[in-house]
Amino acid sequence: MRDPALAPRTVPPLTGGLADSLFETAARTPDLPMLARRRAPGQAAGWDEVTAAGFRDEVVGVAKGLIAGGVAPGDRVAILARTRYEWTIFSYALWTVGAEVVPVHPTSSRDQVEWILRDAGCVGVLVEDEQGVMTVGSVCASLPALRHVWQLDAGALDTLVQRGALLPSASVDSLRRIVLPDSTAVVAYTSGTSGRALGCALSHRALAGPCDTLLAGWGHTVAPPGEQGAVLAFLPFSHVYGLMVQSLCVRGGLLMAHEPTTTAEALSSALRSFRPTYLYAVPSVLEKMYKNFLRTAQRAGRGALFERAADTARDFAAALERRRLGRGPGPGLDLRLQHALYERTVYRRLRDALGGRVGRATSGGSPLSRELSLFYEGIGVYVHDGYGLTETSGGLTMQPWGREKSGTVGQVLPGMEVRVADDGEILVRGPFLFQGYVGDVAATRAVLRDGWLATGDLGHLDDENYLAITGRKKDVIITSGGKSVAPAALEERLRMHPLVHQAVVVGDNRPCVGALITLEPEFLAHWRAALALPGDAPAREAREENALREEVARAVAAANSAVSPSESIRVFRVLPDPFDVAGGLLTPSLKLRRDEIVRTYALEIDAMYEARSHRRPAQPPPREPAGWEDTDNVFLR
Structure with a gap:
């Protein structure tokens, strides 16, 4: 349902593939800056702009190398790299020749990489560095379709350009012009919050549609009147959100820069130097x-x-x-x-x-x-x-x-x-729905x-x-008393406290709702320094831990104020390490892998509830956890 009075105008239907918009922009406004590339170390700090014509020419050069290497329309090629300039060049080169992009998050495990490359039937993979080469090399024996492994940091794109130098540009245009809107452009593997990841086949039309609709209705909000919009892309292109940001920039003629490192320092530096007009986060x-x-x-x-x-x-x-x-x-x-x-x-x-x-x-x-x-x-x-x-x-x-x-x-x-x-x-x-899960009709029908x-x-x-x-x-939790609890609101409110980095609400088949909490390392260090407790080290550490326990308990109490008593957090534990993508506890889009977190911390969760139950008076358990009135605050070391 929607409000038709507030809807933007209808956009023209797509007639070709995703790469066409780049070629059209380059023909219409060849000098329009479209990409910003950070200058190499040793040069003056800043960004060099790449025009639409320059962007197109780089794409054509790589596309000719792909053709010379035998990459054909319909072939699937994976990209195992962070969000960087070459990711955009290579993906548009693949779309130009009618190939399909298979994004893979750069921190994916060996087993995950093997599964995606085999399930998608990839003929090639672009990796970022030697570590990527080693990961792919360790699973090559189980990938009979894989013919190419290109390494970005070893000059892969330059090598491709040299390989295709003798091919005429007309060979690229002839392939680009036969790409149909309903051809598959991307096989994007789901985050896999539970179970094995599934490959979603997404057409050129489906990927372009939301972007064109947003640009038609809200393009004027990207920058002040008369200014070109500028976007710093730092979200992973291995996720559909990051891919959408890339397509929005190229289709909308926005200036796009890339930041592959998502630490606070790197992002802060890139934001200050590039100065975007719109933020995707x-x-x-x-x-x-x-x-x-x-x-x-x-x-x-x-x-x-x-x-x-x-x-x-x-x-x-x-x-x-x-x-x-x-x-x-x-x-x-x-x-x-x-x-x-x-x-x-x-x-x-x-x-x-x-x-x-x-x-x-x-x-x-x-x-x-x-x-x-x-x-x-x-x-x-x-x-x-x-x-x-x-x-x-x-x-x-x-x-x-x-x-x-x-x-x-x-x-x-x-x-x-x-x-x-x-x-x-x-x-x-x-019309923006996926074409189905690759090779899994049953999952699609489900x-x-x-x-x-x-x-x-x-x-x-x-x-x-x-x-x-x-x-x-x-994710809905059903306690042993039969209470249904949606964890998102509690977790959201917990994270608003400066000390809380992540929170996972648990409690399935338990007498009450509990939470696993990780702390913000930088804010924790600042908090400890500001506390400045007197006394010798052992006494100071004990008082500091008590103060920290009380502070986290206040965060839990604040979160509980938004829900009923039977839905509130009654036990929690603070974990020593944050959840991350590399450890398999976060998806590439930074969502919690709840099932995996519960499995990983099963012993800690059991101990959390066991410790609280030992403090309860010996009596038959009531239907609602009336004996769990005071939030238990247990820290893990």
């Missing part, structure tokens, strides 16, 4: 930025000032929202004066940390808290919480321009339909029901057709 990045703002203010002795400014930003944004939705007059005089004061002293500095030009942003991959969305809007950077799946080729919803509503993911894009089943599951139908895709996500549509996501259907 995931909630964990936006949460990290918020906590960095707070930590920096505290180090400067201005923590209280920042917190007052943050509260004012949220209040101001909430008042703006009420006005644009017709529910209130907007910010009052006192609030406008306070906001103006903090604009001069705080908010402008925060925007400068993002490069100084970002006016709007999109968050995707998992739900963004309303509190955080209001904060960013209040400092002058409206963040739209987006929604989409690999199976929907990326973006599925967007906030209607001028009617944005934080805490929702907006309304469904034109051409698509959304409805909510009786059990709360979100169902989707429309999620497609009379043309509707069963997303596995839970949510609801309000009376204005705004969609809100409440969690994953398979």
Whole structure:
């Protein structure tokens, strides 16, 4: 469902493949800057711009090398690399010759790489470095279709260009022109939050459709009038969200730069030097930025000032929202004066940390808290919480321009339909859906029901057709007392505390809800330094641990304030190490692999509940866990 009065205009249907837009832009505006490439070490710091014509010529050169190497239309080629300039060049070269891109996350395990390359039947793979060569080499014996392994850091693209130098450019054009909109462009493997990853076949039409719709309806929000939009791509291109960002930039004529390293330092440096006008991120990045703002203010002795400014930003944004939705007059005089004061002293500095030009942003991959969305809007950077799946080729919803509503993911894009089943599951139908899971008809039939895709996500549509996501259907926890608990809201609120990095709510078949918590290393170090407890080392460490336990307990109590007592967290443990992609506990899009986390920490979870049960009086357990009134706070070492 959607509000037709707020929908953008219909976009022209796609007539060819994804690469065509690059060639059309290069023919129309050859001097338009489209890519920004960081200068090599030893050169003056900064970025060199690559024009549309230069971008096209590099793609043609690599495409000729692929043809000379025997890569044909319909062949599948994997890319096992971080988000970098060469990823874009190589993927567009593959689409130009009609080949299919198989993205693989660079931290994938040996078994994961073997499964994807074998399941997709890849004829080649582009790796980033020697480690990638070794990983692929260790599984080559089980990959009879694999003929090529190219290494980026060994000059793979230059080698391909040299190999195809004698081929005429007309050979590339002839292949590009026979690529059809419904040809498969990408086989994107699902994140695999449970079970083995499945390869989603996505057509050129499906990948282009959401991008063209967003550009038609919201392209004017990417940059101020008269300016070219600029986007820093740092999300993994191995995930459909990252691929969508790449396609949006190329199809929309936006200037795109790449940042392969996602540490706070690397991102901060890239944002300040490249100065994007629009930001695409995931909630964990936006949460990290918020906590960095707070930590920096505290180090400067201005923590209280920042917190007052943050509260004012949220209040101001909430008042703006009420006005644009017709529910209130907007910010009052006192609030406008306070906001103006903090604009001069705080908010402008925060925007400068993002490069100084970002006016709007999109968050995707998992739900963004309303509190955080209001904060960013209040400092002058409206963040739209987006929604989409690999199976929907990326973006599925967007906030209607001028009617944005934080805490929702907006309304469904034109051409698509959304409805909510009786059990709360979100169902989707429309032209952007995937072609099916490669080689798995049964799995495809299991999620497609009379043309509707069963997303596995839970949510609801309000009376204005705004969609809100409440969690994953398979993530709902059923306690031994029969209480159903959706963990997403609790985890979201826990992460808002500066010390909390990650949180996983557990409790299936347990007497109450529990949580596994990891701490923010940088904020923890700052917190310890600021505590400055007196005394000898043993006594100081004991007092410090008690203080930390109390602080985390306050975070849990704050999260519990949003739910009923029977849904609240009664036991928790703080883990010594964060969950990460390399350890198999996060997906490439940084979502929690819940089943794997529960398996990995099974002993710790058992001990958490066992320790609390030993403190209970000996009596028959009630249906509701009335004996679990005080949250247990157990730390792991």
